[in-house]
Amino acid sequence: MKVLMTEYLRINLDTENWECRVCDHVVGSASKGYKEGMLVYDRDPREIHPPIIDPKKYRFTFSPDPEWVRILEYYCPNCGTMVETEYAIPGHPPLLDMEPDLPALKAQWAQRDEVAEAVVGPAVLPEQGHKH
Amino acid sequence: MKQTATQVKARKPSAEETALIKKFLSDNTLFLGPDPEIMQNHDLMPRSASEEEAIGKVSDAHTIAKIRDRIQSGCDEGYEMVEQMGAAPGAKWGDVITGVYSASGDLAIASAGGVLIFSALVHHPIKFIIKNWMNDPTVGVREGDGFIHNDSRYGNVHNTDQSMILPIFHDGKLVCWVASTVHEGENGAIEPGGMPSMAESPCDEGLKMSPFKVVENYEIKRDILTFLQNSVREPKLQYEDMKVKLFACLRIKQRIEETLNTDGPEALVSTLRLTMENVRAEVKRRVSEWPDMTVRTYIIQDSTLRENCVVKINCKLTKTGDRLIFDFRGSAPEFTNRPTNTIVAGLKGMLAQVFLCYVWPDLPRGQAAFAPIEVITDPASIVNCSYAAPNSQSLMSIFTGFTAGQHAVAKFLYSCPEKYTKVHAPTFNMINTFIWGGVSQHGETLGNLCADLNGMGAGARADLDGEHGLAPIFATMADIGEQELNEEDVPFLQLVSKKMTRDAIAPGKYRGGQGYTMIAATKDSEQWGFMTTCQGAKIPPIQGLFGGYACGCYPLSKVKGIDVYDILLNEPEKFKHSIEEIMNEQPFDGATYTTHHMGMGFEISKRGELFMISQGAGAGYGDLLERDPAGVIRDIEEGLISPAVAERLYKVQFDSQTLAINHEATADAREAERKARKARGVPFAEFIKRWNKPAPPAHLQYFGCWGDDVGKLYMGSADKFRLADQPRPSYMRHPKDVRIEELEARLAALGALEDEKK
Numbered sequence: 102m103k104v105l106m107t108e109y110l111r112i113n114l115d116t117e118n119w120e121c122r123v124c125d126h127v128v129g130s131a132s133k134g135y136k137e138g139m140l141v142y143d144r145d146p147r148e149i150h151p152p153i154i155d156p157k158k159y160r161f162t163f164s165p166d167p168e169w170v171r172i173l174e175y176y177c178p179n180c181g182t183m184v185e186t187e188y189a190i191p192g193h194p195p196l197l198d199m200e201p202d203l204p205a206l207k208a209q210w211a212q213r214d215e216v217a218e219a220v221v222g223p224a225v226l227p228e229q230g231h232k233h
Numbered sequence: 234m235k236q237t238a239t240q241v242k243a244r245k246p247s248a249e250e251t252a253l254i255k256k257f258l259s260d261n262t263l264f265l266g267p268d269p270e271i272m273q274n275h276d277l278m279p280r281s282a283s284e285e286e287a288i289g290k291v292s293d294a295h296t297i298a299k300i301r302d303r304i305q306s307g308c309d310e311g312y313e314m315v316e317q318m319g320a321a322p323g324a325k326w327g328d329v330i331t332g333v334y335s336a337s338g339d340l341a342i343a344s345a346g347g348v349l350i351f352s353a354l355v356h357h358p359i360k361f362i363i364k365n366w367m368n369d370p371t372v373g374v375r376e377g378d379g380f381i382h383n384d385s386r387y388g389n390v391h392n393t394d395q396s397m398i399l400p401i402f403h404d405g406k407l408v409c410w411v412a413s414t415v416h417e418g419e420n421g422a423i424e425p426g427g428m429p430s431m432a433e434s435p436c437d438e439g440l441k442m443s444p445f446k447v448v449e450n451y452e453i454k455r456d457i458l459t460f461l462q463n464s465v466r467e468p469k470l471q472y473e474d475m476k477v478k479l480f481a482c483l484r485i486k487q488r489i490e491e492t493l494n495t496d497g498p499e500a501l502v503s504t505l506r507l508t509m510e511n512v513r514a515e516v517k518r519r520v521s522e523w524p525d526m527t528v529r530t531y532i533i534q535d536s537t538l539r540e541n542c543v544v545k546i547n548c549k550l551t552k553t554g555d556r557l558i559f560d561f562r563g564s565a566p567e568f569t570n571r572p573t574n575t576i577v578a579g580l581k582g583m584l585a586q587v588f589l590c591y592v593w594p595d596l597p598r599g600q601a602a603f604a605p606i607e608v609i610t611d612p613a614s615i616v617n618c619s620y621a622a623p624n625s626q627s628l629m630s631i632f633t634g635f636t637a638g639q640h641a642v643a644k645f646l647y648s649c650p651e652k653y654t655k656v657h658a659p660t661f662n663m664i665n666t667f668i669w670g671g672v673s674q675h676g677e678t679l680g681n682l683c684a685d686l687n688g689m690g691a692g693a694r695a696d697l698d699g700e701h702g703l704a705p706i707f708a709t710m711a712d713i714g715e716q717e718l719n720e721e722d723v724p725f726l727q728l729v730s731k732k733m734t735r736d737a738i739a740p741g742k743y744r745g746g747q748g749y750t751m752i753a754a755t756k757d758s759e760q761w762g763f764m765t766t767c768q769g770a771k772i773p774p775i776q777g778l779f780g781g782y783a784c785g786c787y788p789l790s791k792v793k794g795i796d797v798y799d800i801l802l803n804e805p806e807k808f809k810h811s812i813e814e815i816m817n818e819q820p821f822d823g824a825t826y827t828t829h830h831m832g833m834g835f836e837i838s839k840r841g842e843l844f845m846i847s848q849g850a851g852a853g854y855g856d857l858l859e860r861d862p863a864g865v866i867r868d869i870e871e872g873l874i875s876p877a878v879a880e881r882l883y884k885v886q887f888d889s890q891t892l893a894i895n896h897e898a899t900a901d902a903r904e905a906e907r908k909a910r911k912a913r914g915v916p917f918a919e920f921i922k923r924w925n926k927p928a929p930p931a932h933l934q935y936f937g938c939w940g941d942d943v944g945k946l947y948m949g950s951a952d953k954f955r956l957a958d959q960p961r962p963s964y965m966r967h968p969k970d971v972r973i974e975e976l977e978a979r980l981a982a983l984g985a986l987e988d989e990k991k
Binding site: 136138158165166175180183205216 | 524525526527528529530531533535543545553644647648649650651652653654655656694695696734735736737738740742770771772773776777779780781782783784785786787788789790812813816817826827828829830847854855856857858859878882906907908910911913914915916917918920921924925926929930932933935939940941
């Protein structure tokens with residue numbers, strides 16, 4: 102049984118591992134954070150959010166200040182998919198952002214069928230109205 | 234002098250003595266301040282004896298549903314009245330709620346539209362009235378009474394919001410309450426518009442109305458009304474909207490009376506109670522479907538609105554069984570003299586919005602949807618501030634708190650097969666708009682804001698881009714109004730309005746909805762000014778989701794030393810329709826061009842000077858290399874992103890003239906980028922050895938916990954901190970004093986201050 106945890110990660114309840122949903126790479130033990138199995142890159146935020154007004158002339162440019170914030174990019178080491186980003190204060194330890202309770206997850210999914218494709222959720226359609 | 238004291242062994246007072254002490258304290262209360270017993274509790278009151286009796290008589294699901302729909306229609310009718318007749322811009326654009334409250338004060342049924350944050354906040358003042366005024370012979374609660382309230386320390390978001398509260402009696406017995414709440418704007422604070430960022434204490438924040446009686450026999454008491462009018466900049470607004478709120482309440486009362494006449498009081502009381510209990514039970518059931526897990530996130534505020542600094546909103550969300558616990562410990566300590574603090578009820582109200590607007594929008598609107606969810610904070614923190622702390626800009630902390638909640642909740646929802654909405658990246662969360670005030674072209678004194686705050690860009694969803702300029706996070710069905718209509722009342726024009734700000738992007742597999750540019754200039758008044766009250770000019774105020782990026786930053790740009798109306802008349806070709814062009818090309822001779830963070834205190838503007846800002850983008854979702862190339866080209870065609878930025882970020886290869894996509898080259902470029910990621914990425918264990926630091930960086934004024942150590946809260950530097958459970962004052966210096974000191978140091982270094990006497 103595999104549980105789809107994020108757009109790019111699943112937990113294999115049998116092996117208790119995080120797995121990449123893009124390339125099936127085994128990321129690491131689900132008793133630890135998935136980030137421990139990732140490659141990390143410290144991105145200058147100006148590269149993603151380019152200055153719209155001239156940084157030579159102005160103090161504020163629409164770009165984040167690289168001395169105040171960095172973007173930590175987490176890549177699958179096998180396929181290079183960017184699994185998560187984290188806007189972080191320089192030097193702030195990366196967050197253990199998802200810490201599932203594995204026994205509880207197993208018990209919960211023992212009552213459910215495996216879900217192969219993520220459930221996206223209901224669409225809001227124009228013809229939908231309030232009806233009695 | 235030697236002090237001596239005789240030790241007296243502590244003795245537990247008897248029941249009789251305890252009762253006597255309690256009576257003495259009750260009879261001799263010096264001041265009925267905000268009651269922590271009321272203010273810290275957001276759960277439903279216990280089922281009362283009369284509710285129990287009513288449920289025993291009427292509990293048929295069909296009857297309950299029929300009456301609930303009827304009361305819901307009444308609330309929506311009251312809401313429409315306020316929206317159509319209200320004078321406040323906030324009323325016209327949906328910054329309103331109307332509702333019916335149980336006799337114990339819980340909000341059972343609220344209007345479907347408008348600002349649902351109120352659904353978790355307006356019950357507090359009613360409970361204060363019940364506890365303190367009901368049996369007070371000098372006040373009392375009688376048929377025909379109405380109470381007013383705005384001080385958020387007694388409930389509500391901030392004191393620009395005013396409520397009108399009416400008790401409803403049947404055969405002499407209190408059966409429920411009705412209330413109407415509106416963001417009125419002006420409240421007599423030190424800056425116009427009701428949300429002063431310059432406030433350094435609650436005494437700078439204008440009217441602070443604890444709940445008091447302002448209506449008797451359904452008539453507004455003229456003496457009190459006059460006092461209130463005399464305390465604000467807009468006496469007409471104060472009167473008009475008190476009347477509007479009163480009449481909206483009376484319309485809801487009429488609908489309740491119709492129900493009482495057809496179905497009886499037990500059916501009404503049972504409907505109100507069972508609606509809340511059923512919603513509460515359903516919320517616990519839905520939570521139990523989520524995975525048991527802990528999710529951590531933090532959102533960064535980059536200013537107090539007075540100065541740039543780093544203020545952490547720390548959030549740990551834990552779900553266990555049917556319990557959901559938001560733990561905000563580790564967030565920044567409260568500022569003693571800055572108004573970005575919030576009372577904890579405000580934070581809870583915004584978290585309620587996460588669920589009512591973005592997770593379970595099908596649930597009946599009311600207090601019950603958030604009632605079973607738990608919230609933990611440190612005392613005297615920026616998300617649970619004390620009585621003495623100013624909070625007129627609490628939006629800064631409740632909105633970033635909201636985003637922390639929205640970001641964390643998405644990570645629970647993804648795996649849950651039962652969904653009521655799509656998984657959603659954080660929506661933009663700052664009120665990027667102009668707050669304005671002064672004397673209008675009609676000679677009226679005004680103070681309020683543009684409804685552009687309602688145009689926040691939406692976060693991307695699991696299979697869709699975010700919507701542009703969609704809705705504020707506090708009211709998903711609010712409007713941004715018609716600027717042209719607004720301009721009939723105020724002496725300024727938005728020369729550029731609703732034009733998307735190119736390259737202010739939040740990339741992803743699905744990109745965030747973008748924000749639009751606003752360029753304003755005063756025209757017909759010499760006594761008019763603006764303020765802006767947002768964070769996020771140095772650090773984005775949101776996070777991305779599942780590999781998507783957050784938005785960028787949004788500064789304030791000013792052009793002074795010109796009259797743009799003369800330019801438009803005489804040299805119209807010089808005017809440009811984007812901040813990018815005006816600031817980079819500097820087309821106006823002799824003008825000064827400057828940029829600032831978005832915490833501009835109220836500033837008088839001269840005719841024709843430009844104030845330029847942009848609404849923000851919601852966050853992106855997923856890896857941007859997975860974005861459909863056709864979507865990238867569509868963004869170029871729609872002016873959302875420039876071709877060079879699109880190509881550099883999304884690795885889409887296309888013909889620069891025709892924009893025809895070269896799919897093969899795109900696939901190759903994306904594969905090359907994935908390889909480049911693997912080459913430049915560092916294994917986590919190795920990365921943290923280099924990256925992790927034991928304390929906040931010395932070059933930043935940092936507030937809040939560092940890493941996981943939530944017991945230690947930094948207060949501006951690595952060597953200044955407090956223990957989380959031991960509050961200390963946290964004063965900020967006047968930014969002008971700081972600047973003067975810097976400049977004097979430079980003068981001293983040059984030897985220019987040698988002769989100055991000390």
